[in-house]
Amino acid sequence: MSGHRTAVDERSASISPYTGWTRSEWAALADHLLASAWQHASPTGALITPPGTPGGYGTAVDGLEGFARTFLLAGFRIAGEHGRDPHHLLERYAAGIAAGTDPGSPERWTTPREHGQAKVEAASIALILDLTRPWLWDNLDPGVQQRVVDYLAQVVGDHTYPQTNWVWFRIVVEQFLASVGGPWSPDDIAADLATHESFARDGGWYCDGPERSYDHYAGWALHLYPILWSRMTGAQAQAAPLLPEYTRRLDRYLLDAVRLVGADGSPLIQGRSLTYRFAAAAPFWAGALAGTGALAPGLLRRAASGIVKHFTDRGAPDADGLLTLGWHHPWRRIAQRYSGTGSPYWASKGLLGLALPAEHPVWTDVEQPLPVEQADQFAVITAPGWALSATAADGVVRVYNHGTDHARPGDRSTDSPLYARLGYSTATAPAMDDDGWDCPLDQSVVLLDTHGEATHRSGFTTLDVQLLGGDAAVLASRARCRWVKPDRNAPDHGSGLPGDAVDAATVTTVSVVRGAWEVRLVHVDPAGAPGWDQVTALRVGGWPVPAGVADDRSTPVLARPRPAADTPDARTDPAGTPLSEGPAQPVAEAVGTTLTSTAVGLHGLDVAGVHTVHDATPLAERTAIPWLQARPGPTAWHIAAFALNGGAPAPLAQISGPEDAPVVRVTWPDQVTTTAALPAPPTGPHHHAQNRSSAA
The missing domain is CATH 1.50.10 (Glycosyltransferase)
Known part of the structure; x- marks a missing residue:
């Protein structure tokens, strides 16, 4: 019997060097x-x-x-x-x-x-x-x-x-x-x-x-x-x-x-x-x-x-x-x-x-x-509005999402954590507890009201899904973000829930991605939104990682220095003001059992923290989510960098160009630069004149 098993093992290794599975293993499982x-x-x-x-x-x-x-x-x-x-x-x-x-x-x-x-x-x-x-x-x-x-x-x-x-x-x-x-x-x-x-x-x-x-x-x-x-x-x-x-x-x-x-x-x-x-x-x-x-x-x-x-x-x-x-x-x-x-x-x-x-x-x-x-993989998948970035070092596949929400453009449902998050991977799961459905945090961009309730963005408009060279991409979407009181009796088929909604602002989100890093840019336009006076903060969330350490707190971190870029102009705004002269960049780092999720505020975000949720995903009892927050400046671009196993230092970003055709230049940790056009400000009945001096 042992001789037979050895022969089977040798055949499995020769024909299936990666999994060891042959048709025999499949048949036995069936x-x-x-x-x-x-x-x-x-x-x-x-x-x-x-x-x-x-x-x-x-x-x-x-x-x-x-x-x-x-x-x-x-x-x-x-x-x-x-x-x-x-x-x-x-x-x-x-x-x-x-x-x-x-x-x-x-x-x-x-x-x-x-x-x-x-x-x-x-x-x-x-x-x-x-x-x-x-x-x-x-x-x-x-x-x-x-x-x-x-x-x-x-x-x-x-x-x-x-x-x-x-x-x-x-x-x-x-x-x-x-x-x-x-x-x-x-x-x-x-x-x-x-x-x-x-x-x-x-x-x-x-x-x-x-x-x-x-x-x-x-x-x-x-x-x-x-x-x-x-x-x-x-x-x-x-x-x-x-x-x-x-x-x-x-x-x-x-x-x-x-x-x-x-x-x-x-x-x-x-x-x-x-x-x-x-x-x-x-x-x-x-x-x-x-x-x-x-x-x-x-x-x-x-x-x-x-x-x-x-x-x-x-x-x-x-x-x-x-x-x-x-x-x-x-x-x-x-x-x-x-x-x-x-x-x-x-x-x-x-x-x-x-x-x-x-x-x-x-x-x-x-x-x-x-x-x-x-090898590392990078691709734009146009239909679902995704950029795919897979890293051979850790075997993780990441997807950045600006096109999928299980909704139609203009819909006003809540966000489904299964569809509407800005990122998904093969190693992380979106938070699917009650708060994950009602108050998006991981891989999200939300506005918070005085009670800490978060807005939803399903029904957004995809603005851009484009490859930039062979290993970077820019994705952009714009949403009339709103608070939603969901109808709990609506059928649960995986999508968001309908309900009464109050508009908070028009939010434009841009992701410039390469490797394990994403530079996320957020523009908030309050014009015509009846709920704008209720907004107390802009919050952007990062990758949710399975965590093994018991921590029930959401700890704010006001600032933590990051390594400066080699180039002297990497931290300047369009007027040439060195951004590094202000407060040190806020950083939140969630160290999980096998993964590290990092959030770095590059401009316009002044508080960082890591929030731990319990029984929110099928991967672990605890999940840690880094976040960044600020009082949103209307017409300003808020800039953050997020990574799943990205290491240090973080990318840097600067915005230049005319108001109606802004451009972002990203300097990645390996000093490679990527330039991407940003969407022009929203137009239409809710558009208002922007204060250019507040843009970053």
Whole structure:
């Protein structure tokens, strides 16, 4: 036995030098997940309901999700083994299907007409019935087959599908119905395909609906389903003219997606449904299915294996083999209203590669290093309004965000910490406690009122997302910031909440980024804002880092000197006044368990501190957030520098040029300089003349 294990280990090391994972490890994980989930099946197997507090849609929906989402995984496992089924999964799921579609069964499934979530689960059932057709569907009793058709047919002609990734749930169900002689509507499929086209954005990206909703759904839904649908029985004729464009977009998207994976395998901690965890590996397997030429098979597997192994090494699945509502460990705050105990098994999408046979190149080629393991990475991703900066020294991928908020321009909702923060990374998580939703601090720019309440900026206008040379970028956005009294009864689907709003000011925010550093410039214009007289402070927040030291305080630091730049003019304002002659720069440094988050006030910010929050992220019990603050000078540019593992010294910045075309010159720690145009002051009915002498 030991000799066999040594041989296996040697093969794993030779074919998978980065993760050590081969198809054997993937198969073992799938079998473990399925066996553990089935411990919580109903007597017939129609419902699989993992333990825990029921989700917002109730226990019946939880049980349907548990069945349908583990059915995805079972189907991938069986298809990749050409129908071999040593664990008798086909028999179990066949019995569950028979009972679930029986209207008289006490274990019957919630139907699509009864609850919208059943439309989602119907798609997983249809996909796997098609994928395992010769071994499962073809062997079902004709009466059961008819009941399946009757159950799925409830989606035909249904006009209540959300115009998001949900359109694919109807497409795949009706495609299966068409293949078995059931009712279906060519008009439904045509309309849904057209809606999907409306989601297409630059660079191969998809937006999940009409809002600026850029997140993991771009990969694990909107890129995945077109490839799966194109392979379904009977879809080839309709898919053939569309598939080249779907594949081209996927190829381009994968170039960004692979750079968004941290060296430790963590996906970007941004967006809703994060409890689906390693579903983030799905687009890499979609690439393998589609025969992508964008990434080599060994790199596709390296990315997917890294993501899955990231979680299995850190507690997911748990000691009972279950995927709980959480991230590494159970953490229910990460869930949305639609999340139930069966929901996390959409992670099954991340194991799609098991549907590919062992001889496929994605399993036989040697792993290749991730981009961040090869060198520092820098890119602008236009569609979501991001600049990506990954550093090989620590393996962390950072995203600076001026284009995504899960809202439309002009919306007046609260900020969602999952979408509207100015930065996200693979090593930090936004604060998601009550204060994180109501009073943004980390990676934010807010105005505070006399009670310490913070403004929100969702609905902002993106002004600029531009690469400056090969390793720097400028991003800018402008928002009518306001205080919002949120409607607590609004559905929680990951976005901000609507509510009564009072405008505080128009705030323009600019990020000039390079490496681990961001220079953030903030301009406040109070013109026409009824709440301006309530403003007491401008606060800008930095990266939230997992912290191991108990500290319940938010300690202000008035000033702490920083190393001066070598160039004599680096700290002068446009009039030539040396900025260094004033008070020393305020600095706040949050030293976490493995990361350091730094905030430095370069101009117009006079107080700094570190705030510690508790149980606010899934990464640690305590999270430390540095911040800077000042009384906002209307028409002034306030300048700060923020870093995640940036080291010292900080960058320096100066503004010059005419009032209507200002320019910032940033001197980075290595003395490289970057020059970027700043947005002109806001114009329109709320514009007022600016006092140029107050600009920095």
